[in-house]
Amino acid sequence: MAESESGQDKTEEPTDKRKRDAREKGEVARSKELNTFAVTLGGAAGLLIFGGFMAETMMDLMRMSFSLTREMVLNQDAMGALLLTSGKMAIWASQPVLILLFVLSLIAPIALGGFLFSGSLLQPKFSRMNPLAGIKRMFSLHSLTELLKAVAKFFLVLIVAVVVLAHDREALLAIANEPMEMAIIHSIQVVGWSTLWMAASLLLIAAVDVPFQMWQAHNKLKMTKQEVLDEYKNTEGKPEVKQRIRQVQREMSQRRMMAAVPEADVIITNPTHYAVALKYDPEKGGAAPLLLAKGTDFVALKIREIGVEHKVQILESPALARAIYYSTELESEIPAGLYLAVAQVLAYVFQIRQYRAGKGKAPDPLKSDLPIPPDLQRDS
Incomplete structure (x- = not known):
């Protein structure tokens, strides 16, 4: 040998x-x-x-x-x-x-x-x-x-x-x-x-x-x-160095994500374990709302805090929050199966804005049973 x-x-x-x-x-x-x-x-x-x-x-x-x-x-x-x-x-x-x-x-x-x-x-x-x-x-x-x-x-x-x-x-x-x-x-x-x-x-x-x-x-x-x-x-790099690089990358990604939360139209929560921030801008040619931020537990809490600080509308819809969290990547459009449910949420948010601006009446409460396809539903 x-x-x-x-x-x-x-x-x-x-x-x-x-x-x-x-x-x-x-x-x-x-x-x-x-x-x-x-x-x-x-x-x-x-x-x-x-x-x-x-x-x-x-x-x-x-x-x-x-x-x-x-x-x-x-x-x-x-x-x-x-x-x-x-x-x-x-x-x-x-x-x-x-x-x-x-x-x-x-x-x-x-x-x-x-x-x-x-x-x-x-x-x-x-x-x-x-x-x-x-x-x-x-x-x-x-x-x-x-x-x-x-x-x-x-x-x-x-x-x-x-x-x-x-x-x-x-x-x-x-x-x-x-x-x-x-x-x-x-x-x-x-x-x-x-x-x-x-x-x-x-x-x-x-x-x-x-x-x-x-x-x-x-x-x-x-x-x-x-x-x-x-x-x-x-x-390939030493394991501890690679782990540190991944940690830094995650931190940078989270900072970019948190910086985008103030631009959101609505934050949908679980209410405590999940949080997703959506934005819809039809003037830029977007076919569907984009997911700006998402997280669980501590990250979800941080998203809610930033949303409150910048006066972003926060709504509770546990089933919809879980469905968006598991089915959509950051800076990506939501799947087609969630178009109707998210459209109802955004319509409700826009009606609230009109009401607060004194241009309309108070909207009816948002329905709790939003239409979510079975293949996109996630258990709590």
């Missing part, structure tokens, strides 16, 4: 943040054996596919290089031009195989760890210059594993090479008796097939190394319980 520097066991799976941070640092699973297998196999395949073209181009190069006239031998400029032409032909002959190897050298790492460019990998690490740390790495478990892989790879390739060469012994000896053109083509074919079989033997090493590298990278990212807790605190 992996241990951290503090001695605690790394028993927890890595978090998403831990994985993202590791990827940004370039710490992903990579397998050198997979890269070696892909490049070697691609080189062998390239020799078999493009071997004929390479052989013909190289034979043309040899004919041109060894077919020199007296004038060319004595002309220094001609020799320089011949050398330049020979170089171009050599590059042109090997270009298909080189391009194939370049593509495979990019695809192999991407196939395991995905495409990744990390600037942190380019930064110098002076800790690697420490001789003691270097000696420690030489005798680490990782170095031992790499040594065992190298030894296994050496013997495996050696055995396959001996078997392949023994199998192709007669073909290799026959090359000496073939014409030069046929001998060159035959040599490339033998080298290509021999390399292909030796590359195929590396598949066994890569098949073992790839899962091991994935397991090792995952095991390296595992965390202790304390690391998980610390990361949660750093990303």
Whole structure:
């Protein structure tokens, strides 16, 4: 079981943040054996596919290089031009195989760890210059594993090479008796097939190394319980800080709510446990009354006190107060099911205002059984 520097066991799976941070640092699973297998196999395949073209181009190069006239031998400029032409032909002959190897050298790492460019990998690490740390790495478990892989790879390739060469012994000896053109083509074919079989033997090493590298990278990212807790605190915030933030938010929300109470048209109460403050302003295009404030117990008492202070009409309707409290959010319109009941309340309030202004008669008392739909009713 992996241990951290503090001695605690790394028993927890890595978090998403831990994985993202590791990827940004370039710490992903990579397998050198997979890269070696892909490049070697691609080189062998390239020799078999493009071997004929390479052989013909190289034979043309040899004919041109060894077919020199007296004038060319004595002309220094001609020799320089011949050398330049020979170089171009050599590059042109090997270009298909080189391009194939370049593509495979990019695809192999991407196939395991995905495409990744990390600037942190380019930064110098002076800790690697420490001789003691270097000696420690030489005798680490990782170095031992790499040594065992190298030894296994050496013997495996050696055995396959001996078997392949023994199998192709007669073909290799026959090359000496073939014409030069046929001998060159035959040599490339033998080298290509021999390399292909030796590359195929590396598949066994890569098949073992790839899962091991994935397991090792995952095991390296595992965390202790304390690391998980610390990361949660750093990303989500400490519980006491979050609680304080929520408390401040509630206090700010309550202050805004209380500041809106003087603008209300009516405050409907339970009478003591619930209080809701409503405002209806048809000139602003509101389709229904808005809930400016609501609360229970102490908050309800505070709403009533502010209402009395600013001479807002306060009415008792327990069923309607509970229905509005539970069905409507702050600064939102009341539900359609309460339109009729609230309309009767507002009509009563406006009639009282007219009466107090000396423009009408005293209204009849407000009905106690206001129409509230069953699905909006709440028990006390």
